[in-house]
Amino acid sequence: MYEVEHLQLCDAERVKRIEVMLEGLQLDNDTLERIRQVFRSEMDLALKMQPSSLQMENTYIPELPDGTESGTYLAMDLGGTNLRMLLLTLEQGQAVNEIVQHYPLPEHLRIGDGDALFDYLAQCVDSFAREQQLDEEHVYSMGFTFSFPMRQSSLDSGILVTWTKSFNCPSVVGQDAVKLLRKFLKKHQRHNVEIVAILNDTTGTLMHGAIMDRNTRIGIVLGTGSNGCYMERSSRVLHWEQQRHGERHVIVDVEWGAFGDNGVLDFIKTDYDRQVDEGSLLKNSFTFEKYISGKYLGELCRCILARLHAANLFLPHLASEDFPQPWTFGSDNVSVIEQGTLDDSWTSVETIVREKFNASHYDTDDLKIIRHVCGLISKRAAQLVALNTSVLLNGMAPEEGQNITIAIDGSVYKHHTRLRQWIIEYTALWTRDKTTKYLLATDGSGKGAAVVAAIAEKLRRRNS
Ligand code: BGC
Numbered sequence: 001m002y003e004v005e006h007l008q009l010c011d012a013e014r015v016k017r018i019e020v021m022l023e024g025l026q027l028d029n030d031t032l033e034r035i036r037q038v039f040r041s042e043m044d045l046a047l048k049m050q051p052s053s054l055q056m057e058n059t060y061i062p063e064l065p066d067g068t069e070s071g072t073y074l075a076m077d078l079g080g081t082n083l084r085m086l087l088l089t090l091e092q093g094q095a096v097n098e099i100v101q102h103y104p105l106p107e108h109l110r111i112g113d114g115d116a117l118f119d120y121l122a123q124c125v126d127s128f129a130r131e132q133q134l135d136e137e138h139v140y141s142m143g144f145t146f147s148f149p150m151r152q153s154s155l156d157s158g159i160l161v162t163w164t165k166s167f168n169c170p171s172v173v174g175q176d177a178v179k180l181l182r183k184f185l186k187k188h189q190r191h192n193v194e195i196v197a198i199l200n201d202t203t204g205t206l207m208h209g210a211i212m213d214r215n216t217r218i219g220i221v222l223g224t225g226s227n228g229c230y231m232e233r234s235s236r237v238l239h240w241e242q243q244r245h246g247e248r249h250v251i252v253d254v255e256w257g258a259f260g261d262n263g264v265l266d267f268i269k270t271d272y273d274r275q276v277d278e279g280s281l282l283k284n285s286f287t288f289e290k291y292i293s294g295k296y297l298g299e300l301c302r303c304i305l306a307r308l309h310a311a312n313l314f315l316p317h318l319a320s321e322d323f324p325q326p327w328t329f330g331s332d333n334v335s336v337i338e339q340g341t342l343d344d345s346w347t348s349v350e351t352i353v354r355e356k357f358n359a360s361h362y363d364t365d366d367l368k369i370i371r372h373v374c375g376l377i378s379k380r381a382a383q384l385v386a387l388n389t390s391v392l393l394n395g396m397a398p399e400e401g402q403n404i405t406i407a408i409d410g411s412v413y414k415h416h417t418r419l420r421q422w423i424i425e426y427t428a429l430w431t432r433d434k435t436t437k438y439l440l441a442t443d444g445s446g447k448g449a450a451v452v453a454a455i456a457e458k459l460r461r462r463n464s
Pocket of ligand 1: 146147148165200221223227228289
């Protein structure tokens, strides 16, 4: 198994002191086993509707595309730093035409008044409909990807539980995002767009993956935020507010970002993790996401290095005021440094030390330290993601077969090669009786929404 190299510096005493400070970032086998058990038990509790830090939300999507989906569908994708509208034409379950339009989503809309945000979303739908010259006489079904934890009572309702990532419009919490969007679509007199489904980006990713590979049963996003969803036996899902129609399966949105918010994972929390949480937009929540996702890995790295710096163990000549300010050291730096480790090249880490840390006096040992820290936090993140995924895989119904594909998307997975390799290796290690494959389902959150809209139409026809 691929490991983080031991830290070797000129001064053995320095190594010893650093190792003591970084000890908590390494997960030994017993700890990994404990996390595995806690995750499984939190999943089971939530499925039985008992208190848990996981939501295990019923998405009311009981099936994957089967190749019969045809028609033109709209999709809106909200959850990252920009907003997307899509017009997707499906023929026999395959996307044959796709128009994508990006819209800016400035901070004053992401943080502030909820009505202003939803008014803007409706405006974007309206202007997209005009630009694409949608037929005013035809009603287009739209899938709405809303990548935040929500409570669903049907396929087309989603009550926001909490904002995450870089969003915070408090008035929307507790409200149905579909109703809000419908209200503003009406205000803008956009009557030929009907929201038939609301979904999470992981569900979109799973759907998009299922079109590419029929063995897909899990969808994961590892980007700014992180989460996973999977095909569960419907008999295990107690929260079901609609009439059942003999569904055998249903997609469950785990919402693993919040894993540990109730304290069950405190045994792995380090002081650095506490510091990241302290400085975050949403304190005391999204514990697990803060260990693994792109919004936090860079800040975690900075916090660790800041402590080493304060202890005179890293860039000792650098003045404290020159040290990067909180939340200015992006996770992309971690990916770049890790790429340097893979390529055995020091160029990128050196550039980062010079440019991001404004350091003119540094030596190879400083470079080795920053590399080592990036290695440790990346490996921990990869192990945690692989561990959750392996629990989902090992709990799959036997009829799902031994070959399971995991559709995945997100900037961290795409750009952090070493972390990706670790995820793949650890998943294989922990699911020995299965053959697993990770499939990159780029932009699944948008495309998958159009597929879900097609499935929603199919279900309406069948169940009416
Ligand atoms: C949200 C999830 C989402 C994930 C990835 C998390 O912060 O709670 O709903 O799937 O980010 O975008």
